[in-house]
Amino acid sequence: HYAVEVPKGEPGDKFLDWLGGYYETGYSTNPHWKAEIRALPKHPITSGVKPFTIGDEWYFNMRFRPEMKGVTPIIVTKPDDHTRQGVSAAPRGPYKHILEAKGRDEVLAxxxxxxxxxxxxxxxxxxxxxxxxxxxxxxxxLNAILWTAGLDVPAAGVESQVTPGELKENLDPK
Structure with missing residues (x-):
């Protein structure tokens, strides 16, 4: 998540080489919103993954390689108009270039x-x-971790279980 944010220039150029894209301050945006993932492409990391809707701080308007060369979008969705206003982004919007892209699909993964x-x-x-x-x-x-490491992803994806209690076990007090 935050690990995709690096400064423009040499760090950003290295991320374009290594990762294909990155969050560029002043160009990308980071609002909290509920993304509806209605379809996923056929790719090993989508094995066993069904469409889902979930609220998160989904970054978009990412800086990608020219013409997305070598980049395969995995999660693509359209932020609603309210999300494009940048009310929950930091720094707070609206940003003209984000508003002008109204209705455009955005790559989130x-x-x-x-x-x-x-x-x-x-x-x-x-x-x-x-x-x-x-x-x-x-x-x-989890599928992406296996795939990135060069391992085979099971046909049904990585099976895992986690309980709400397990999720709370290692949280730092706030």
Missing amino acids: WVVERPDGGRGFGFTGGHFHKNWGDPNFRKLV
């Missing part, structure tokens, strides 16, 4: 395969710890 054989997975969700309790959210990321 993606994969890249590099010429050197390396793989990357960009994921803009993960702000809220409770979301790991959603089986499809969790399975997508």
Whole structure:
């Protein structure tokens, strides 16, 4: 999630090489909103993952390689008009270039395969710890870990169980 945010320039250029995209301050945005993931492409990391809807701090308007070269979008959805206003973004919107993109599909997660054989997975969700309790959210990321490591993803995806109590066990007091 926050690990996809790096400064423009050399760090951003390295992320374009390694990961295919990144969050660019002043260009990308980071509102809290409920994304409706209605369809997923056929890819090993989507094995066993069903469409889902979940609220998170989903970043969008990410800076990608020119023409998305080598980048495969995994989660693509349209933020609603309220989300594009940037009311819950930091720094708070609205931003003209985000508003002008009204109705555009936004890529919230993606994969890249590099010429050197390396793989990357960009994921803009993960702000809220409770979301790991959603089986499809969790399975997508677990599948991505295997795929990124060059391992085979099971046909039904990585099976895992987590209880609400387990999710609360390691939270720091606030």
